[in-house]
Amino acid sequence: MGGVWLQEKSWDEVAEYLRNDDRIVLPVGSTEQHGAFAPLGTDSFLAQTLAEDAAQHTGVLVAPPIWFGWSPHHMVLPGTVTIRAEVLMEFLFDVIRSLAEHGFRNFVLLNGHRIVNVPWMQITAERAQRELSVRVVLFDPAYMSKEIVRSLGWGPLGHAEEIEISHMLYRFPEMVDLKKAKDHPHHERSLYYIDPCDTRDTLCYVPSTKKDLRAVYETTGDAIGGHPTRASAEAGRRYHEHLVGRLVGVLESLRS
Numbered sequence: 001m002g003g004v005w006l007q008e009k010s011w012d013e014v015a016e017y018l019r020n021d022d023r024i025v026l027p028v029g030s031t032e033q034h035g036a037f038a039p040l041g042t043d044s045f046l047a048q049t050l051a052e053d054a055a056q057h058t059g060v061l062v063a064p065p066i067w068f069g070w071s072p073h074h075m076v077l078p079g080t081v082t083i084r085a086e087v088l089m090e091f092l093f094d095v096i097r098s099l100a101e102h103g104f105r106n107f108v109l110l111n112g113h114r115i116v117n118v119p120w121m122q123i124t125a126e127r128a129q130r131e132l133s134v135r136v137v138l139f140d141p142a143y144m145s146k147e148i149v150r151s152l153g154w155g156p157l158g159h160a161e162e163i164e165i166s167h168m169l170y171r172f173p174e175m176v177d178l179k180k181a182k183d184h185p186h187h188e189r190s191l192y193y194i195d196p197c198d199t200r201d202t203l204c205y206v207p208s209t210k211k212d213l214r215a216v217y218e219t220t221g222d223a224i225g226g227h228p229t230r231a232s233a234e235a236g237r238r239y240h241e242h243l244v245g246r247l248v249g250v251l252e253s254l255r256s
């Protein structure tokens with residue numbers, strides 16, 4: 001059985017893999033509204049495609065994706081599923097603990113739900129390192145793409161904006177209907193400014209609330225932030241390749 005996905009392997013193939021390698025990637029996404037023009041699974045699809053391509057370059061296995069994240073603010077529109085932060089942390093910990101029991105030692109938690117899942121993933125990573133004698137690193141596309149995002153003229157970081165939608169147009173164009181997209185630029189904020197690509201980023205992140213997004217929806221008819229109409233598949237390709245390169249670098253650095 002070829003491929004990079006753990007769920008496509010037999011136990012015997014995993015045993016063989018573990019004789020030579022102990023690394024694994026865990027893609028973590030979300031199922032949440034991404035505007036009327038992109039699928040609810042956007043974060044999950046993007047985490048999976050990054051993991052899959054980096055795994056093909058390195059021969060590293062990828063665990064089955066986690067399709068749900070912490071998304072209470074997106075409950076304003078139908079289809080969104082949110083799990084409590086403590087459930088996400090316990091779930092992730094149990095996945096790591098199971099895999100560690102079989103001999104996996106180096107884990108990459110790949111966050112497709114940019115920034116928003118990070119606090120819970122950090123807490124889980126710290127706990128897993130302390131209790132399970134494993135190494136766990138986080139890979140968040142928003143933090144790992146500063147140079148390329150700036151050079152593509154994108155930003156600030158939003159939601160279903162030109163960054164995510166370009167990536168989707170490159171990898172999953174059949175799932176995006178740009179004709180339905182409307183831009184919703186961010187307002188300048190003098191204090192709490194959230195964008196890893198911008199030196200004004202305060203790094204003191206408190207996510208939007210459902211009330212905030214309801215107000216956006218009532219004003220614009222959608223609940224996104226940014227300029228999806230500027231998205232392009234070619235820019236998405238450059239962004240994707242940059243991130244795959246960085247993820248390959250992370251995986252190589254974790255080789256025992």
Ligand SMILES: [Zn+2]
Pocket residue numbers: 034042043112113114159160164
């Ligand atoms: Zn997203």
